[in-house]
């Protein structure tokens with residue numbers, strides 16, 4: 001695959017293949033990617049774990065990172081996203097990880113230009129977050145060994161969440177039953193098509209995975225933020241110890257993070273026995289290694305062919 005832009009682009013076979021590849025890296029598989037490959041992490045929205053984890057993945061693969069900070073780049077002088085990427089391609093980057101506030105920013109890049117650099121979407125607006133979704137799938141598959149028949153409850157700010165958009169679609173396609181919780185206003189028609197909206201206590205009792213989402217205050221209107229009460233939200237929708245005790249014995253708690261302790265999850269639940277929040281982050285490095293390897297695979301084949309022609 002040349003690029004990884006959204007979960008809907010990946011076939012089920014490609015998803016399972018990426019999980020398998022990530023597990024092999026986790027088990028100690030060494031990379032076949034040459035040290036002459038450069039990666040650039042173009043983050044135009046803030047990030048802690050996605051950016052750090054792609055950086056570690058690139059280093060573990062033997063690649064070198066071209067440093068980039070949006071705030072000190074020439075995008076502040078008006079340079080376009082396309083010109084930025086074309087510049088990095090010209091300089092020698094093989095793969096660009098991009099996070100951008102604009103939904104589907106990648107469509108213009110791949111449909112209207114002939115770029116010779118691989119793009120991995122590190123999150124677009126409220127659209128898609130394929131690397132988060134794939135690491136979530138890896139973590140669920142490690143625990144249950146399947147998706148078919150699992151009940152997954154996604155609770156929180158659905159409409160603004162690229163994690164909810166990515167995960168609801170792929171989990172449904174892989175045979176899981178997806179259910180939703182949180183404010184009614186966030187349960188938009190696209191989610192209603194995929195699964196029911198349920199009371200949070202019922203979700204905790206019935207689900208195999210309880211996946212929590214942060215309230216994305218940066219994407220709420222001034223009015224919505226003014227009317228938001230953290231305490232009310234926590235009491236109605238937050239995961240506290242009482243709700244954890246309702247969960248099935250082998251159920252998982254997941255959260256893409258960053259976490260708002262005391263809003264969607266209680267402080268003393270974040271690292272409880274059922275929580276896979278930090279294991280998700282650990283798996284993220286191996287999944288991102290698998291994703292980078294997958295987009296570069298064709299290039300390596302071409303490189304080897306060129307080497308053979310030279311001999």
Ligand code: CP
Nearest residue numbers: 047048049050256257
């Ligand atoms: N889960 C996630 O995307 O976290 P960051 O915003 O810190 O990258």
